[in-house]
Amino acid sequence: MVSRTIPVDPFDLVIFGGTGDLARRKILPSLYRRYVAGQMPPDSRVIGAARTEATSEEYRDQIRSAMEEFLSPAKRDAASVEDFLRHVHYVQIDATGDTGWDDLKTLVRQDRINAFYFSVAPSLFGAIAERLHDRGIANAESRIVVEKPFGKDLETARKLNATLATYFTEQQIYRIDHYLGKETVQNLMAIRFANILFEPLWKTEYIDHVQITVAETVGVDGRGAYYDTSGAMRDMVQNHLMQLLCLIAMEPPYHFDPDAVRDEKLKVIRALEPVRPEDIVRGQYLAGGGKQGYREDAENPDSRTESYIALKAGIANWRWKNTPFYLRTGKRLRARTSEIAVFFRRPPHSIFDDPEGGRENVLVIRLQPNEGINLKVMIKEPGPGGMRLTQVPLDMSFAQALGPDGSDIPDAYERLVMDVIRGNQTLFMRGDEVEAAWAWADPIIQGWEARGDRPHSYEPATSGPEDALMLLHRDGRRWREIKE
């Protein structure tokens, strides 16, 4: 299978925070990969902008080492890195002052696509947007890209939206949720809407419940200061897990078109029921395996911030009324694995004496690692001795099914940055979507803050706090095991 790469028009991409972690770890390596794939037109330019004093040559040195650090040797070669670096420039800039803006204006061409990536603290969004607009560096066709966290609650998200709206239209604003750039997350839509097989069963009459798991083995090491003001609810659930839930639960959009898709996602978020306190379990990892516990990582001995959360969400519409969605995510867990498991209802009547005959089908969509689909079906156990049944997996790994292209899954940022240049907002969050997600999350967070709830401790390299098991046991259900 040959992958199809569609070139984009020549562009200038300015990265504010160009010397920062995200630029070095993700944005520039992703641009390089797209360059190697032949997607970046030869005279396009990437302009790093940051406070640090540096020449373009010095900046290129930094980016060269970032490529070595963050791209495996199989994904880079020295000659093409040098070619790519010829497109890279640097401007020293003061986001809230005057320095550098004239230089940037001279550099950015107005006769082509230009995009401005705000890889900086949200507190700087307003100052940068204002300068780009007022100094005529951005035009009516320019795009701006903003990273999460997009606010810390509904009020701050509204303010951010209002600030950006002063200078740019909604069609110009690209709010990134990198989960939407993951190949397998996009595959959720392909699986649902390019096959006739699942959609007729995709409703509460046939689906008992859904489990969404994003488990990580990493802790919050190095990011404790940010994370302690956020926690798993704000860092993962309000955005990434919410997006997964939307793609599973939304109605078929009339077309794969930015507003058609985002309208349907918004309806799901608005239909979410309030979450009851007894349907939430929060946790904090303890020290173990030679690693510090959460509180030491966060440098906050009294911290009540959760590094793990599990909750039961309900969607109040005809399709999902009696189908709970159980979400969980946490750090320092047993394995790094993200998956969505759709548990179908049991057959209404079993004609077999074997109790196994009454078991449910489960569709598991593995998002990472080893991306693929697994459908558990019942078959007859081979051999004589009566009609004995057993459950087996119909297992498909994308890497195997698609050959070499399937194992070379591009990083989420590769897709998303190119979509910005193409002007396609389908995989970006619209302002009203982000606000609706906060409107759901805010009362949950305010609830535990007002009650003074403390997270439960959990041992590292486990599946999280014991109490999270009860969340499902109580309903006569079980979590899937967290394993590689």
Ligand code: BG6
């Ligand atoms: C980020 C969160 O948005 O997503 C991190 O801030 C988290 O805390 C990361 O580790 C997970 O992303 P991925 O792509 O590794 O699943």
